[in-house]
Amino acid sequence: MGDGRGMVPDVVEALLAGGPHQAVADVVRARLRMVPEGARALATAEASPKDVQARAQLTAAVAHLLASDEAFAQYLATTELGRPADPSTVQLRTGPSTVQLRTGAESSPTGPSTVQLRVGPAEARARALAARRSSAGIVVALVLVLIAALVALGIHLGSRPLLKPGGPDLAHAAQPLRDPALVQGVLPDARAMPSGWQVRSGPESGSGTDGKAPCLLPDSCDQQLAYATERFGAAEIQTVEFTVVTFASPEAAGRAFGTTLDRTAGEDSGAVTLPRIGDQSAVRTRGATSAVALVRVGGVLLLVHDDGPGAAVTAPWLTVFARLLAERAQQAQDGRTPDAAARTTSS
Incomplete structure (x- = not known):
């Protein structure tokens, strides 16, 4: 998705229909208005959001923006518009003799995936004894399991740029002015x-x-x-x-x-x-x-x-x-x- 073409329909929908991606749409809207052709296409489509030709012109303008600004396209790929609606989650559940690792969203079509580790009675008793001796040790172990699971799922904490509150400012931006x-x-x-x-x-x-x-x-x-x-x-x-x-x-x-x-x-x-x-x-x-x-x-x-x-x-x-x-x-x-x-x- 280096040129952002796969995101174009979702970006256009967010620009015209609003919804949960409004903050990101505001960023795209500001970038379009920096170019006369983009500003005209946006104004026409916003005035007549159901007009097929107006929507097609806006789609072309968005596609051109993402294709000509790879850094901006990469930024959008890190936002909600470039990710599944329900991001992956990791849940740890422990029982007397089991440890369950659940991944995926509850609302996904197939539901969350569960990996269950079963330990025998001896191991369970040993774990209970260890917990009584040092609860801190269990906490550390769970944290290590969680980190390993996140790494395995390819989730990188802090890797997503965040929108600044109050408008189109964004952390990646103050983009250098090259043009x-x-x-x-x-x-x-x-x-x-x-x-x-x-x-x-x-x-x-x-x-x-x-x-x-x-x-x-x-x-x-x-x-x-x-x-x-x-x-x-x-x-x-x-x-x-x-x-x-x-x-x-x-x-x-x-x-x-x-x-x-x-x-x-x-x-x-x-x-x-x-x-x-x-x-x-x-x-x-x-x-x-x-x-x-x-x-x-x-x-x-x-x-x-x-x-x-x-x-x-x-x-x-x-x-x-x-x-x-x-x-x-x-x-x-x-x-x-x-x-x-x-x-x-x-x-």
Whole structure:
């Protein structure tokens, strides 16, 4: 089930009919909405769940998603959608002269399987005597039998990723952002910016260390996945440049935060106070007209470069824009389409 094709009908049913797999369906729904074709197919099918053509289009969209994202398909295979409705169970029952090991679900068509070990009277008496001498020994023995049974059944404790409560976040996720198009989506558009700010250049994006994205991890450039950049301006004298760089892991992004901060010209003069944003944040100022905010959110490094009169003295927009970019980066890593807008004191 590497490409997830066997799960497609169940995934479509969960998307349209709800039921016990709703939490997993919400994750798939969020991933579909990240792609225009998937979002359209989902919206059409949800509006007309009994329409054969709409259902066929949604089925094709789900099949394409699972075939193109093997890691996500493997994740779904570990959820309820990829497992039998009644997972296997192991029960131990003991009697005076028997030990029963029961496997399988009570509700399965054939019922649970039972393996019964019978011991003779002598052994039973010996066991009873041992129990009286040390109940701890019996507990240890039962635990060992249980572990052996679990191993024999191929049940690996803790191997299944768990859904985080409260939405489409999942433990496997904060998936690294490798697609330059997704990374570009982290950048704000004109609708997300405050009134008066217009695009001056960009957006531009690329993979790895192409174009305007030098390697920020000289000893492991392969950990740098994609970048996107864009510049806005206001009143012809104020500009802000947004840069997003993604990495294969939060650890790699954390190292890139440190190297980038060391390379960024300027000083931490205290003239600009930047509140804690994301997992890491810092600010550098150059004179009275330039300030740079660095923020890390998971596996994403963000830079906000503010230029203009008084930029490094009062930084009227630096915190607003740093928070905006951080929120959109978090949305993208959560599998959602970034739609956060700038929040100012007047809005």
